[in-house]
Amino acid sequence: MITRSPALVQGSHADGLQADAISPGRKNVIAQQSSWQTQLSRAIRDPDELCRRLGLERDWTQGARQGHDLFEVRVPEAFLVRMRHGDPTDPLLRQVLPLEAENRPVEGYLTDPLEEASHTPAKGLIHKYANRVLLITSPACAVNCRYCFRRHFPYHENAPSRDQWRESLRHLRDDATINEAILSGGDPLAASDNQLAWLVEQLDNIPQLKRLRIHTRLPVVIPDRIDDALLVWLARTRLQKVMVLHINHANEIDHAVIDACARLKQAGVTLLNQSVLLRDINDSVDTLAALSERLFEAGILPYYLHVLDPVQGAAHFDVPDSEARELVARLRDQLPGFLMPRLVREIPGKASKTPL
Numbered sequence: 061m062i063t064r065s066p067a068l069v070q071g072s073h074a075d076g077l078q079a080d081a082i083s084p085g086r087k088n089v090i091a092q093q094s095s096w097q098t099q100l101s102r103a104i105r106d107p108d109e110l111c112r113r114l115g116l117e118r119d120w121t122q123g124a125r126q127g128h129d130l131f132e133v134r135v136p137e138a139f140l141v142r143m144r145h146g147d148p149t150d151p152l153l154r155q156v157l158p159l160e161a162e163n164r165p166v167e168g169y170l171t172d173p174l175e176e177a178s179h180t181p182a183k184g185l186i187h188k189y190a191n192r193v194l195l196i197t198s199p200a201c202a203v204n205c206r207y208c209f210r211r212h213f214p215y216h217e218n219a220p221s222r223d224q225w226r227e228s229l230r231h232l233r234d235d236a237t238i239n240e241a242i243l244s245g246g247d248p249l250a251a252s253d254n255q256l257a258w259l260v261e262q263l264d265n266i267p268q269l270k271r272l273r274i275h276t277r278l279p280v281v282i283p284d285r286i287d288d289a290l291l292v293w294l295a296r297t298r299l300q301k302v303m304v305l306h307i308n309h310a311n312e313i314d315h316a317v318i319d320a321c322a323r324l325k326q327a328g329v330t331l332l333n334q335s336v337l338l339r340d341i342n343d344s345v346d347t348l349a350a351l352s353e354r355l356f357e358a359g360i361l362p363y364y365l366h367v368l369d370p371v372q373g374a375a376h377f378d379v380p381d382s383e384a385r386e387l388v389a390r391l392r393d394q395l396p397g398f399l400m401p402r403l404v405r406e407i408p409g410k411a412s413k414t415p416l
C-alpha cells in the first residue's frame with residue numbers, strides 16, 4: 061500500500077468506536093468468509109452493489125461509471141461493515157466510491173505524478189532514494205483507494221514473478237549501499253505466504269540488508285490477513301521488521317484491526333502509519349487528532365501525513381498547502397509530539413520527502 065487514501069464526518073463521528081457497532085447479522089457475514097483469500101476474492105467490485113449494500117440510492121453512482129471502468133471499485137466486506145449505513149458522506153465510503161469528479165481533467169494532475177517510470181532499473185523495482193529500494197511485490201490491492209497515486213501504474217508491465225524478483229535481487233546484491241528493502245505494490249500482502257516467504261528468504265541472504273519494510277493496507281481492510289502462516293515467515297527473518305500501515309480515519313480501526321496489530325507487535329514488527337490529507341475525509345483538526353489517538357491505542361505511531369499527489373482523477377481530494385499547514389499547526393496544540401505525523405509532500409527528483 062501503498063501507500064497512501066478520503067469529510068464528511070468529523071467531531072463526534074471520528075472516535076473510531078462507531079466502527080465496532082456492527083450488527084450481529086453483518087458480523088456473521090464476515091465470519092462465514094473465513095480465510096483472507098476468500099474475503100479478498102469476494103470483495104465488492106461494482107459501485108451499484110456497494111451502494112445497494114449501504115442502502116444508498118442507485119443514482120448516487122450516476123456519472124461515476126467511467127471512473128470505475130478506469131480503476132475498478134474494490135471493497136472487502138470487513139471494510140464495508142465499518143461504514144455507516146445510508147450515509148453517502150461516510151469517510152470510509154468516500155475513499156472507495158468513484159465520483160463523476162474523477163473524469164474532469166485538471167491541469168497539473170498526471171498519470172505518473174511521482175515520475176516513478178524514470179526510477180525503474182529493473183521491472184518491478186523502484187530505486188528513488190539512497191540506501192533503499194522498493195519492490196513491487198504484488199500488482200493487486202485488497203481495496204482500491206480513489207486517490208491512489210499509483211491508480212494508473214502499469215502493473216501489467218511490472219507484474220511480479222520469481223524471475224523478475226531474481227533480477228531485482230541481483231540489483232540489490234550488486235549495490236552495497238542498499239540496506240533496506242521495501243515491499244510495496246499494489247499491496248505486498250496480497251501475495252501468497254509461499255511467495256513472500258521465498259522472497260524474504262532471498263533478502264535475508266543479502267548481507268548488507270538490515271531492514272525489511274512492508275507498506276500495506278491489508279491488515280486494516282482485511283485484518284484476518286495477519287494469520288499464522290504470515291507470522292511464521294515474519295518471525296523467521298533476521299531483518300528488522302517495519303510495517304507502514306495506511307489509515308486515514310479513526311473509524312477504520314475496529315477491534316479486529318487492533319487484534320491484528322497486537323499479533324504483529326508480538327512478532328517484533330514496528331508499526332507506523334501514513335495517511336493522506338483528503339478533502340471531506342480527514343481535513344479537520346478533530347478528525348486528525350482522533351486518528352492519532354486511535355492509532356496509538358492500536359500500538360501504531362503516526363509517521364507521515366502526505367498532501368495529495370497530483371494524480372489524474374483525484375483532484376477533488378486536494379487540500380491546499382496553506383490550509384494543510386494551518387491544520388497541522390492547530391493539531392500540534394492538541395497532541396503530544398509523539399502523536400504528531402510529519403506533513404510532507406513527495407516531489408519527483410528529490411532525495412527524500414519534503415516537509416511542508
Ligand code: SF4
Pocket residue numbers: 061062063064065201202203204205208209210245246247277306
Ligand atoms: S489502492 Fe492500493 S496501493 Fe493505492 S493507496 Fe489503496 S491500498 Fe495503497
